[in-house]
Every structure is written in C-alpha cells, then in structure tokens.
Amino acid sequence: DSGVTQTPKHLITATGQRVTLRCSPRSGDLSVYWYQQSLDQGLQFLIQYYNGEERAKGNILERFSAQQFPDLHSELNLSSLELGDSALYFCASSGRTGVSYEQYFGPGTRLTVT
Amino acid sequence: GDSVTQMEGPVTLSEEAFLTINCTYTATGYPSLFWYVQYPGEGLQLLLKATKADDKGSNKGFEATYRKETTSFHLEKGSVQVSDSAVYFCALSDLGLGEKLTFGTGTRLTIIP
Numbered sequence: 439d440s441g442v443t444q445t446p447k448h449l450i451t452a453t454g455q456r457v458t459l460r461c462s463p464r465s466g467d468l469s470v471y472w473y474q475q476s477l478d479q480g481l482q483f484l485i486q487y488y489n490g491e492e493r494a495k496g497n498i499l500e501r502f503s504a505q506q507f508p509d510l511h512s513e514l515n516l517s518s519l520e521l522g523d524s525a526l527y528f529c530a531s532s533g534r535t536g537v538s539y540e541q542y543f544g545p546g547t548r549l550t551v552t
Numbered sequence: 553g554d555s556v557t558q559m560e561g562p563v564t565l566s567e568e569a570f571l572t573i574n575c576t577y578t579a580t581g582y583p584s585l586f587w588y589v590q591y592p593g594e595g596l597q598l599l600l601k602a603t604k605a606d607d608k609g610s611n612k613g614f615e616a617t618y619r620k621e622t623t624s625f626h627l628e629k630g631s632v633q634v635s636d637s638a639v640y641f642c643a644l645s646d647l648g649l650g651e652k653l654t655f656g657t658g659t660r661l662t663i664i665p
Contacts, residue, residue: 440595469651471652473653480655481641481655481658482655483652486652494651494652496652528595528596530653532651539584539647540601541651541653543588543595543597544595546595
C-alpha cells in the first residue's frame with residue numbers, strides 16, 4: 439500500500455459527460471501529480487500541484503483541469519468526454535528523499551467512455 | 553525534450569533465468585533514474601532508483617546501474633521467480649525541468665514455472 443488513495447476505482451460514462459477523479463496524497467506529501475495511462479500513448483504526465491498551486495503542466499487537454507485543496511487532496515476534472523479519453527488515470531504524491539523526489543502512485547481510476 | 557527508450561516486450565523467461573531489460577535515456581540535464589513495476593490490476597510501485605552516475609539501485613534482487621557514458625539504466629536480476637511477472641517501466645526525472653516522471657513504454661515480463 440503506497441498510502442495514496444484514489445476514488446472511484448472504476449468509472450463508466452458516456453461521451454460528452456463530465457467526471458471528477460479524486461486523489462488523497464500520502465500523509466505529509468505536498469506534491470500531487472496526475473498521469474494518464476493509455477494503450478496508444480503509454481504513461482503521460484498531465485499536471486502537478488504543490489501545496490495548492492499549479493507547478494507544472496504536461497500533455498493535458500484544455501477540456502481537463504485539476505486543483506489541489508487546502509487539505510492537499512486533489513481532483514482531476516474531465517469534461518466533454520470523448521472515446522479517446524478512456525484510460526487509467528493515476529495520481530502520485532512525493533516528498534523529498536535525499537536529492538531526489540520519489541513519487542508514490544495510487545491504484546488508479548479506470549475511466550471508460552462509451 | 554527528455555525521453556526514455558525501453559526494450560520492447562513482451563519478454564518470457566523460465567523460472568530462475570537471468571533477466572535483463574534494457575533502458576536508455578536522453579536528457580538535457582542530470583536526471584534521476586527509476587524503475588517502476590506494475591502488477592496486474594495495480595498501480596505503479598517504485599522498484600529502485602539512482603540519482604548520480606555509477607550509483608547502483610537495488611531492491612528485491614533487482615539491480616540497475618546509472619551509466620552516464622552510455623546513458624543507460626538496464627534492469628537485471630540473477631534468478632527470476634513467477635512472482636516477478638509484471639510490467640516494468642524505466643523512468644527519469646530531471647529536476648531542472650521539474651519533478652515530473654518521463655516513462656518508457658514498459659516491458660511486460662512473464663515468468664514460466
């Protein structure tokens with residue numbers, strides 16, 4: 439158990455809909471990262487938050503947004519969903535260990551868009 | 553930009569065989585290198601890491617050495633077990649460009665009893 443929790447575990451929805459994925463980081467970790475894992479794109483970094491502020495952006499679509507709340511949990515909002523958004527969405531959190539930042543991953547949310 | 557190239561899979565080995573999964577990287581800065589493992593139906597688990605040249609990361613019998621001269625971080629295990637069956641991802645993090653992980657495509661490993 440990494441200490442990172444994600445809900446829901448599975449989500450099935452229709453095209454055009456909007457969903458919210460939730461992530462709670464490990465106790466004490468200030469950074470939260472979101473990644474998308476799909477068969478064609480592999481594992482891709484979407485966005486990072488640090489202590490409530492956006493820190494880095496990757497290949498995140500404009501239809502997607504995220505935020506980190508004062509209690510450090512994070513939500514990833516996906517709107518106007520398309521079939522191609524079907525993927526596993528992982529959240530990770532990190533704290534500094536020596537000179538590197540180790541990221542610990544949650545179990546993921548499997549999104550299926552029909 | 554940064555990238556990771558990983559040995560194509562899938563890889564099938566017999567129990568107790570020697571394992572090597574190749575990984576090479578391209579980075580503008582001086583990255584930290586990681587191997588993550590994903591068991592069926594689960595998230596990614598950090599297997600091992602190395603943060604500077606010639607560092608050797610090791611865990612659960614797996615090893616990888618950070619080779620700056622060949623920009624490589626190959627994963628090895630001397631004697632694999634059925635329980636090692638999983639997907640293995642090589643990744644890098646370049647603090648100069650932020651902490652995000654850049655992953656390879658993953659290598660599916662199946663160990664046959």
